[in-house]
Amino acid sequence: MTTDLTVIVLAAGGGTRMKSKTPKVLHRVVGRSMVGHVLRAVSAVEPACVCTVIGHQRELVGPHISEELPDAVLAVQEQQLGTGHAVRVALEALEAAGRKLREGTVLIAYGDTPLLEGATLKAFAAEHEAAQAAVSILSGVVAEPFGYGRIVRDADGEVVAIVEEKDATPEQKEISEINSGILALDAAFLSDAITRIDNDNAKGEYYLTDAVKLARESGLTVTALPIDDVWQTEGANDRAQLAALGREMNHRIVTRWMRDGVTVMDPETTWIDADVALAPDVTILPGTQLLGATTVGEDAVIGPDTTLEDCEIGEGARVVRTHAQLAQVEAGASVGPFSYLRPGTRLGADGKIGAFVETKNAQIGAGAKVPHLSYVGDAEIGEGTNIGAGTIFANYDGVTKHRTKVGRHARTASNNTFVAPVEIGDGAATGAGTVVRKDVPPGALAVSQGPQRNIPGWAQARRAGTPQAEAAAAALADDESGEAAAED
Numbered sequence: 001m002t003t004d005l006t007v008i009v010l011a012a013g014g015g016t017r018m019k020s021k022t023p024k025v026l027h028r029v030v031g032r033s034m035v036g037h038v039l040r041a042v043s044a045v046e047p048a049c050v051c052t053v054i055g056h057q058r059e060l061v062g063p064h065i066s067e068e069l070p071d072a073v074l075a076v077q078e079q080q081l082g083t084g085h086a087v088r089v090a091l092e093a094l095e096a097a098g099r100k101l102r103e104g105t106v107l108i109a110y111g112d113t114p115l116l117e118g119a120t121l122k123a124f125a126a127e128h129e130a131a132q133a134a135v136s137i138l139s140g141v142v143a144e145p146f147g148y149g150r151i152v153r154d155a156d157g158e159v160v161a162i163v164e165e166k167d168a169t170p171e172q173k174e175i176s177e178i179n180s181g182i183l184a185l186d187a188a189f190l191s192d193a194i195t196r197i198d199n200d201n202a203k204g205e206y207y208l209t210d211a212v213k214l215a216r217e218s219g220l221t222v223t224a225l226p227i228d229d230v231w232q233t234e235g236a237n238d239r240a241q242l243a244a245l246g247r248e249m250n251h252r253i254v255t256r257w258m259r260d261g262v263t264v265m266d267p268e269t270t271w272i273d274a275d276v277a278l279a280p281d282v283t284i285l286p287g288t289q290l291l292g293a294t295t296v297g298e299d300a301v302i303g304p305d306t307t308l309e310d311c312e313i314g315e316g317a318r319v320v321r322t323h324a325q326l327a328q329v330e331a332g333a334s335v336g337p338f339s340y341l342r343p344g345t346r347l348g349a350d351g352k353i354g355a356f357v358e359t360k361n362a363q364i365g366a367g368a369k370v371p372h373l374s375y376v377g378d379a380e381i382g383e384g385t386n387i388g389a390g391t392i393f394a395n396y397d398g399v400t401k402h403r404t405k406v407g408r409h410a411r412t413a414s415n416n417t418f419v420a421p422v423e424i425g426d427g428a429a430t431g432a433g434t435v436v437r438k439d440v441p442p443g444a445l446a447v448s449q450g451p452q453r454n455i456p457g458w459a460q461a462r463r464a465g466t467p468q469a470e471a472a473a474a475a476l477a478d479d480e481s482g483e484a485a486a487e488d
């Protein structure tokens with residue numbers, strides 16, 4: 001690869017068809033902005049410099065690009081006067097940054113083609129250089145060329161021009177080979193040609209594509225290299241196209257994971273973001289979304305109907321019908337069904353978070369269990385402890401959040417409330433229905449319920465005439481006749 005490669009990414013356009021307050025290139029596909037995908041592909045080519053042209057909503061687009069690619073030079077195009085104008089603005093910004101282009105190759109890409117791959121750009125730049133062309137066009141043969149610039153070739157098949165839709169003759173409109181927009185240009189040629197491009201055309205814009213005509217007029221070589229995989233150069237102009245690109249990209253990601261040894265029962269309902277990492281022999285069941293920077297260890301089984309965002313799931317763990325965010329589940333642990341793991345949840349190895357349990361900022365030790373119907377917030381639970389069904393960690397006093405600590409191998413009973421801040425010691429226990437307001441020392445049994453008192457005949461006396469009273473009376477009558485029979 002050349003040591004002198006510059007990439008210019010055009011991202012100044014408005015994207016009005018998105019009908020969005022979010023700039024078009026910041027719309028996300030499989031967990032990353034469209035322009036973020038393009039910048040990844042571009043970086044794979046190891047360019048000497050990347051310049052991004054921004055305009056519309058540049059107060060949002062500019063910082064995002066700087067975050068994705070801190071070294072990128074930002075060129076501001078105040079008015080979108082066409083792709084040729086955008087490139088001129090880029091060349092000026094590069095010069096201002098001390099990177100005036102004299103030789104080497106310039107690659108042009110657009111900020112809204114998220115499926116573009118680094119390998120494609122690399123091969124394209126290499127072919128361009130091998131051909132010693134002034135301009136190379138990454139073209140595509142498509143069924144519906146409407147709207148694209150058409151590649152016009154002469155009788156010998158040599159490229160003579162790119163003609164835009166609005167400027168095309170009826171015959172030219174029949175051409176199915178289109179300009180993807182991705183171009184490679186000789187830097188010296190481009191620096192000169194860019195000053196000669198005018199806006200004398202149907203749209204009154206400065207067309208970068210006029211560089212083709214200018215090269216041919218100077219007797220220079222122009223090549224068009226068709227790409228088979230046209231998805232890679234597809235842009236999203238509206239939300240329907242955005243969804244179509246997202247589905248295709250997801251399909252590619254899911255297929256890649258299956259090839260790498262992940263079992264996916266239903267690829268159609270499985271969504272995996274670009275930055276997710278999966279180990280071999282992971283199994284994903286239908287209706288599962290693995291988002292953000294989620295990682296899943298070997299032999300873990302995820303799903304069905306589970307969403308994990310930025311989660312770390314250990315080897316052999318099982319996560320069923322769960323919604324989790326920024327949670328860590330260690331090896332062999334089990335979660336779900338119907339669990340809600342909020343940020344800061346860490347479940348130790350072989351531990352359990354069961355049905356209808358919500359956790360937040362909760363560290364649950366190895367082998368510890370919260371099996372049923374509980375809320376565990378701002379808590380630490382030691383290894384081997386079992387939390388009874390229906391336990392609420394009451395962390396909020398209405399003003400401030402407080403922590404609860406439960407020690408190792410404790411056994412707390414059903415329907416407890418732990419009123420934070422409070423500590424339950426190692427090996428301690430609680431009775432059913434206990435409200436723990438004071439610390440429980442290690443090994444102690446805490447009971448807060450009063451002894452049970454039965455008031456006989458209460459229903460018959462206080463609920464006379466109701467089915468409740470009748471049922472009670474009938475039961476007692478049965479008992480009496482039973483006793484009478486036994487006496488006989």
Ligand code: UD1
Binds near residue numbers: 012147
């Ligand atoms: C352009 C090409 C066309 C090609 C098509 C592929 C030209 C003249 N035409 O047409 O041959 O088939 O792309 O999609 O190049 N942009 C700027 N500043 C501007 C104008 C555009 O940054 O002043 C950016 C846009 O944000 C967009 C890209 O350049 O990302 C393409 O611009 P667009 O107006 O969509 O070009 P098309 O008319 O589609």
Ligand code: CA
Binds near residue numbers: 235
């Ligand atoms: Ca376009």
